[in-house]
Amino acid sequence: MKKETYLGVNVSALPEQAMLEVIKSRVQSGEQSTVIAVNPEKFIASQSNETLKRLINHSTFQIPDGIGVILASRLKGGTIRSRITGVDFMQKLLKLATIEGYNVFFYGAKEEVVSKAVKSAEDTYPGIQIVGYENGYYNDEDALIKRINELKSDMLFVAMGSPKQELWIERNMSRLNVKVFQGVGGSFDVLAGHVKRAPVFYQKLGLEWLYRLMKEPKRWKRQLALPKFLLKIIFNK
Incomplete structure (x- = not known):
């Protein structure tokens, strides 16, 4: 490429x-x-x-x-x-997931932020299959990996800040059946309406x-x- x-x-x-x-x-x-x-x-x-x-x-x-x-x-x-931008590309991927029927999983940020981000994405992209989410304070990595795989997630968005989120992806992608990974930093805050863009x-x-x-x-x-x-x-x- x-x-x-x-x-x-x-x-x-x-x-x-x-x-x-x-x-x-x-x-x-x-x-x-x-x-x-x-x-x-x-x-x-x-x-x-x-x-x-x-x-x-x-x-x-x-x-x-x-x-x-x-x-x-x-x-x-x-x-x-x-x-x-990272948040713009995330939204393009969410649109692609809606069109193609990909299963999506959100991981990271505070509970109130990630839950609102999921609701916002579901409202913005009717029919999108967000099969699960977890806040960034969940520490049982093995259980999380198992859950993401069991839900047959195709896309995974990780919001932990860089480079922590990229290190998490690098460490775990060989254990995951996910096909698309994106570290999205503060994008969940934007989707949740907690941070306003310019x-x-x-x-x-x-x-x-x-x-x-x-x-x-x-x-x-x-x-x-x-x-x-x-x-x-x-x-x-």
């Missing part, structure tokens, strides 16, 4: 719809797929965290979550032109980071990852 590599980190260069078609094909052939969102913050963190870099590069799909990734691709003559205007311009910064000025240190990333891209031969 088409990839671009920046600072030693892979990012998928397929358009969103093409990725969904590949995922559908892989499910039909019984192959497992993993999805991880990559943004400038993760690129910078991976420079000093080999575990994170391995988790990203070993994923099947590394979706370009952040305007910085688009700018990097433009600067280096790549073809990535569309930003794909207005569509900011989303379309790739400026959600600016909106969040205006709402939470204390995030300014995290937002420094964007200029750091772009400077590294510019001066990296």
Whole structure:
């Protein structure tokens, strides 16, 4: 599958719809797929965290979550032109699951959050088969694996924060019959209505980071990852 590599980190260069078609094909052939969102913050963190870099590069799909990734691709003559956020791709997968009849399982976050996220998904995608869910404070991993398999889950969304959720997926995917795994971070909070996304205007311009910064000025240190990333891209031969 088409990839671009920046600072030693892979990012998928397929358009969103093409990725969904590949995922559908892989499910039909019984192959497992993993999805991880990559943004400038993760690129910078991976420079000093080999575990994170391995988790990203070993994923099947590394979706370009952040305007910085688009700018990097433009600067280096790549073809990535569309930003794909983790929560947006999760929703596209939920739609695909509804159409294809895939069984879905949610794991992670607080009980009140994950239960509301499930209800929201069921309201948004009538007919979707969400066969089960569990909050992130459930500690019997073996019992959870058994339950997910018994429910014949095809898609599993794990909300634990990165890289904890990716480590959980890596550790357990060989024991699971699930075909599509995505670590979704705070996406359950968005679906549950506990966290509001930036207005569509900011989303379309790739400026959600600016909106969040205006709402939470204390995030300014995290937002420094964007200029750091772009400077590294510019001066990296």
